[in-house]
Amino acid sequence: MKLLVFLLLPCLSLSEVVPGFGECRKFFLNNNPPRFTAPPDTTASTISTVQFTPQWDDTVKDICQCVRDNNDQKKCFYATLYNTVWRIPVYSAYVFKTASVKRVDRWYIEPQLDGYTEPCMKAKGSQTITNQAVNSDYEGQDLNKPSYDKGHLYPVLHTYDELSMLATSTLTNAAPQDACFNRLQWYNHEKTVIEDLKACDSEAFVVTGVVPNHTKKLKDRVTVSKYYWRATCCLKNGVITGKGYFGPNNNNRVEKLTITELQTQLAKDYGVTTIVIFPSIPIPTGSKRPFPGVTGGCI
Secondary structure, three states, X not given: OOEEEOOOOOOOOOOEEOOOOHHHHHHOHXXXXXXXEOOOOOOHHHHHHHOOOOOHHHHEEEEEEEXXXXXXXXEEEEEXXXXXXXXXXXXXXXXXXXXXXXXXXXXXXXXXXXXXXOOXXXXXXXXXXXXXXXXXXXXXXXXXXXXXXXXXXXXXXXXXOHHHHHHOOEHHHEEEEEHHHHHHHHHHHHHHHHHHHOOOOOOEEEEEEEEEEEEEEEOOOEEEEEEEEEEXXXXXXXXXXXXXXXXXXXXXXXXXXOHHHHHHHHHHXXXXXXXXXXXXXXXXXXXXXXXXXXXXXXX
């Protein structure tokens, strides 16, 4: 059985597209990204034709998202796995600390996805962009059809200062999300997650992703989301605790799941055998590693 690991990398107002993780390994629990396992006797290219067309290595890019501060120092904030055929992210991974920041809407692109040498996230300008979404993809939507927002994966609500907020404002961290759902149910969900993660003993690890709807695109370019998902993991009173979510469900709501249930659903919708969102769980002193199917565990 071939094991496929979605790899990410080092940094954004900077964001770098680099094989591996670099500084951004720290945004995964125990420095390990989610693991996606292909079906038996299935090559990466075969899986590509099902979900990640046309070729896995050529279309799925690791991005380490970062910005430069006022002293021109690079600051890394989260990691993103990006699909250049879908022109949306597969997921973004970040560490939740506290939430306290006001929103500023500025949207940038990742120049390296389209062959430019500039390592920093920046406004589009006059460059020719083919491998990612741009602001104009979201403009001029048909008013007689459902409209779509630029839906953050790492949301502004979960950032903790101005730099971390600005780092989320890249189109490589967004996908077309139903506007009403984004502004109501998903927004309220993000606030609920904040309250839940405040109870963690220390920092919490979060992975938020998108399952694409391959029948819908904006401007015949940018794949619309079928649903968003989120998984969290942290210590609460010394016990490893995880929760899974996805939405919209069939009732246009955010549904809460165990991590195991979420992984089962994602494996089916991504067309792979298994997915482990948190593949390396640290075992704190005095506690036991949770096993699959145990409510509240991170695996």
